[in-house]
Amino acid sequence: MSECDAPGDEANAASEEEFIAAPLVPYSIDNIVADGCFIGRDKLQQILDRFSSKKNLILQGPPGTGKTWLARRLAFALIGQRDDNKVRAVQFHPNLSYEDFIRGWRPMGDGKLSLVDGPFMEMIEIAINDPGSNYVVVIEEVNRGNPAQIFGEMLTLLEADKRTPSEALELSYRRFDGERVFIPKNLYVIGTMNIADRSLALVDLALRRRFAFIDLEPKLGKPWRDWVQTRYGFDTQTLDRIESNTTALNEMISADSGLGPQYRVGHSYVTPTGDNGIKDPSAWFCQVVETEIGPLLDEYWFDSPATSKKAKERLLEGF
Known part of the structure; x- marks a missing residue:
């Protein structure tokens, strides 16, 4: 693996006897x-x-x-x-x-x-x-x-x-x-x-x-809602709050003269991953805010802790 290869691109080697190539399927x-x-x-x-x-x-x-x-x-x-x-x-x-x-x-x-x-x-x-x-x-x-x-x-x-x-x-x-x-x-x-x-x-x-x-823009709308609800079982009320609160945060970020639209929070932050279900969607979202979005906002407003705190509180309204 060379110095500039992205992490994870070097596969574990397998012997010729053990390796069986999986059939390739079309992708579109x-x-x-x-x-x-x-x-x-x-x-x-x-x-x-x-x-x-x-x-x-x-x-x-x-x-x-x-x-x-x-x-x-x-x-x-x-x-x-x-x-x-x-x-x-x-x-x-x-x-x-x-x-x-x-x-x-x-x-x-x-x-x-x-x-x-x-x-x-x-x-x-x-x-x-x-x-x-x-x-x-x-x-x-x-x-x-x-x-x-x-x-x-x-x-x-x-x-x-x-x-x-x-x-x-x-x-x-x-x-x-x-x-x-x-x-x-x-x-x-x-x-x-x-x-x-x-x-x-x-x-x-x-x-x-x-x-x-x-x-690419943050995409919070019907396709996002349908995906999260169907795949992870989020209830409609929780999805409504996540979408409205995240949208309000992004409007706040866009309106800030020191930041702008390029600093908005993308949908990946509020989209679960993996095959396991989410038992408590509200608790999951609060953890995302605490460990991922919150630190990002602290970095954005490093010179204004009060603004960062206000943004996080706005994001957690109703949770």
Whole structure:
């Protein structure tokens, strides 16, 4: 597992005798909705169509709007199957470099240096050798690193109209004189971007021009209510209070001149996960406020504890 692979992407190895490949089943927009997406089918289809044509897509939005969750499922829908072997997840961070992501020299056990391909070059090679299938690189928190520096000359090759051998470029580190690399048409990139973190870098115009950007919003409405009620047995009264209180909190956040709409609390915070039912929905929500939303609000209003306290009290009205 390389330095920039996202946690959890390295599967436990199994012997050849023990490994039995599970049959791959088709995956589509309908499966995304069935998995618990609260965006309408038509909107999801528009996003998928844009991803397919632009080849590079970034999902941006407030915390808790399901950016990473949706990115992986859009990747599966583009591939047409829920095939983890065709999706590579990478986490960007401040220490990530071109040498980690594309290619660079690495010390080996014998003390010598070896030229090692990063995850992006590995996916390029795999996609070129399997032109009949689509492959996707999922980049989590694109703006937590320095995308222009990490991609290097690959930034130019990302453009949809440069995905041909005739547009190939020499890399900073070449395996042989004259080696040129291009990104194949069947390799797609989807990233996520947190727009509420003050510490993160702004994305430069060069990157923006090569990606389509989709804004994700907090989704508290009928699809969310139906999902939580059907799957976890929440009563209507509790759902009403959670929705109205969270909506009121988000209006308060949006109206704050020091924050704004990008700091709203996403629906993921108030959507249970897992297969186990929730015995006491009210107690569950209070725990979420105490351990997840509350600390987030304390961070938002770090210079105004009274405002944070008021926001938490408003969120817990009726509970």
